[in-house]
Amino acid sequence: MSRRADGRSRATTLPPGSISSHDEHGASIGVMCEMTIEIDKISLHAPDGYNVVVETPKGSRSKFAFDPETGLFRAKKLLAMGFAFPFPFGFFPSTKAEDADPLDVLLVTDADLPTGSLVRCRLLGGIAMEETKEGKAVRNDRLLAVPLLLHQDRPPFELSDMPAAELKDIEDFLVAYQTVDGKQAKVVGRLDRTEAESVVRKAAQP
Template sequence: MIDAEHLARLPARAENGLLHAFIECPKGNTHKIDLDKKLGIFRWAIELPQGLTFPANFGFIPATMAPDGDALDVMVLTGGPLPSGTLVDIRPVAVLRMEQEENGEMVRNDRLVGVPPLSQTFGEIERLDQLRPTMLWELGVFFEVYNRLINRKVEILEPGNEEDAAELAEKAIASKQDKNG
């Protein structure tokens, strides 16, 4: 089981200094899957429209708190899907900056973009400018369509680079530590 108690013991960083990413939705998945922390199981959330799939592995960084109050969302770039429940060490390389409507107002809900150094496809990428030029645009288009599906307005902003990604992670780690005192 992967319940709140187990998740609370997962650190944001691995011993090697890389960030831990916990995968909820595999790349290529046609269904949104969420971890139900109370039950300790994965819960089906929604089916995507035909032809729409997750463009990267989607999950969160444990032991973090983003400005929206949830753990920091992460898109993990690999050559193939990672199973739900996988913990993978990643290097932050970019930020998909976005605002989404919550209770009638637009709020930031950025996604960290990371790569596992051992990935044969993306492992050597260390900076935003090493990604193919359309990568962040494609991730943004996915979130625009996904949010339209659930009747939520979203605006994709200019992407952040690897320094912005590292700063986003550090702030989310510090926010969680501050909350836990």
């Protein structure tokens, strides 16, 4: 209950899983939510496509990564000067790639999608990549998808629908932003939509 200016009481409705904080006079001063969102339990599949969780927004120099222990998105690193993510970067929930992390994906869109957004997407294809970890070459493909949003201006349906120069820019970025950090990464090919679908199916977790 909270107190109105005329001294009468009124009921206060709180979200499920929340508790109310009060000052020394008993007045409500806010709500603290105890609810935890478990992203790893979000379904991979969505109507006509897949779910994607956005970690890093388009244009950001800061790279964010979901931390399953806290349920928050951790600021993982700052890209070198002059680098920024060309598109929103995230992952497919309920997947595990060869590097043991969720499967990466770039969302080809002009939409502003903040960290933590859950977006329904359609696969376009992917960039086949290899990274060297502990002296061993590991595949770490970056898939490309397009959000299924209203009022999008003629989104591509296949990787081949994208301008060649734009695809080359994406490949150069994916290699360069890791190379400046001393990592070894290289593009080893491209994946069409059928091949990308196969990668997602292989990475899907029960």
